[in-house]
Amino acid sequence: MFPAKPPAPPAPAPAPVNSNGELVSWEDEQLKILESKRDGPGEHGRPVHLTGEEKKISEKFFNQNGFNIYISDKIAVDRSVGDIRHPKCQSLTYLRKLPTASIIIPFFEEHWSTLLRTFIGVLKRSPKELIKEIILVDDGSTLRPELKDKLDNYLRANYPDGLVRVIHSPAREGLIRARITGAKAATGDVLVFLDS
Template sequence: SCKHKVYLETLPNTSIIIPFHNEGWTSLLRTIHSIINRTPDSLIAEIILVDDFSDREHLKEKLEEYMVRFAKVRIVRTKKREGLIRTRLLGASLARGEVLTFLDSHCEVNVNWLPPLLNQIALNHKTIVCPMIDVIDHNHFGYEAQAGDAMRGAFDWEMYYKRIPIPPELQRADPSDPFESPVMAGGLFAVNRKWFWELGGYDPGLEIWGGEQYEISFKVWMCGGGMYDVPCSRVGHIYRKYVPYKVPSGTSLARNLKRVAETWMDEFAEYIYQRRPEYRHLSTGDISAQKELRKHLKCKDFKWFMAAVAWDVPKYYPPVEPPPAAWGEVRN
C-alpha cells in the first residue's frame, strides 16, 4: 500500500542529526549516502554530523575532506566525551530545519523513508514519529526486513524495552497507516523542532546513554502530544554485537532509569523498585527543573498514561506479578 500513498504537497524541511563516536568508515558513509540518494533534496535543510570526541584517524581530516562534496553536510565536534544524549542535544541546538530527525550513524535509510514521517508531523506538530527499524546484519551487512508484524513499543517493570502486538481496537483497515505507540525503541525519530524544545528537549541530567527513549516517550504523551510508528518509513540499523568504544566509568544506566521514574512515573516507580531494590538508594541528582517543567506544561499523571495510552501493557507485563498457577519440581 505504501507505493500508492499520497502525502501533502508542502512538507516541512528537516535537519538530520547523526551523532557518532569512533564509528566505522563504511557504516558512516552508508548512512550519509543512503540519505543523499533516497531523500528529496528540498526536504533536507541540512545533515549535522556530531562527533562525540572520536579518536580514530579516519574520522578527522579524512572525513572533513570527504564530506566537502555534500553541500548540506556539516560536521560539529564536542570538546570532550559527552555521550549520546548530550551529543544529540548539541546537534538539535544548532539545527535550523523545521523538523529534527535523529538517526544513528550505522543506518541505511530506505526508499521514500522521509515523506511519511514529515507528513504525520505536518498534520499535527505535537507528534513524534518513528520509522520501522529493519535489520542490517552485523556479520555480512545485508539488509533484512524487520521480522514479524508491526508491533507497539512497550516496557516491562525492570524498564527493558519490549514489543507487543497491536490490539484489535487499534488496528487500521490499511496496515500501512501510522499507529500509536506508547514508547519508542531509541534513537530513530522525527519531531517538530519548536515542539521538541517546548518539551524541554532531553533531560540534560541523563548521562551518556540509556533511559532517554522512555523520558521523551512519557513526556510527549503526558504533556499533550502523541507518538506514532510509521510502517511506510523504513530504516535499516546495525545491531552491534559489542560496543566498539569504552563507556566512561562512573556512569550508570540504573541512575538514568531511576531519574526518569522519579520524574515521570509517580507511584508506578514503586513497581520498578520492587524488582530492582538496588535502585532505591541511587541518587537521581537534582530533578527539580524537570518537575517544574512538568508542572509548567500541565502534564497529565502516569496513571492517565497507563490507562489511556499503555493500557495493553499490563496484559503482557503486569505491574503486580500474578501468583503462580502451579509450583513444584522437575526430576530427571
C-alpha cells in the same frame, strides 16, 4: 455489571496546511530504475558471500568491532536497497508542501564506510527539497583518525554548500548531549535523529 463505556471523544480537526491539500508521491521513479540495474556486493540488500581466507579476515574484524567491517567495506556506500514496505505503503501520497528537516546523526568511533553509507543513503532516498541539512555529530572519537581531518576534507570536497557537515565534540559526552549539540546547530523546521 459494569457501566457502559462513555462514547469516544470526537476526532480532532486536521491541522491546517499551506499546501492547499495537494497530495503527491515522493517516490523517485528514476532512482528506482537506475537502482534496479545495479549489481554488486550487498546490492538490493542481498547477502555478501565470502570464501576461505576472506571468512577468516572477516571473523577477526567482526570480533574487534561487533559487526562485519570487512563486508561493510565491500559494499558501495551508495548501494541500492530493496523496498521492503508493505505494498499498500508503496502507493501512499503525502502533502506537496512539507517542512524542511535537519537530520542529526550522532556517532562515536564509527567505521568509515558505515558512516558514509548512513548519510549518503539518507541523501539518496529523501526528497532533496525537504532536507535542509545533515549534521554529523562526532561524540569525541579518538581511536579512528579518519573521523577528523579525512572526514572534514571529504565533506568539504563533496558537499561544499554545507548540506552535510560535522561537529566534533572535544570529548565524549554521550548520546543525549550529542543529540542536543546537533539540535542547537540545526536550522530545519523539523529535527530527525538517526543513531544506533
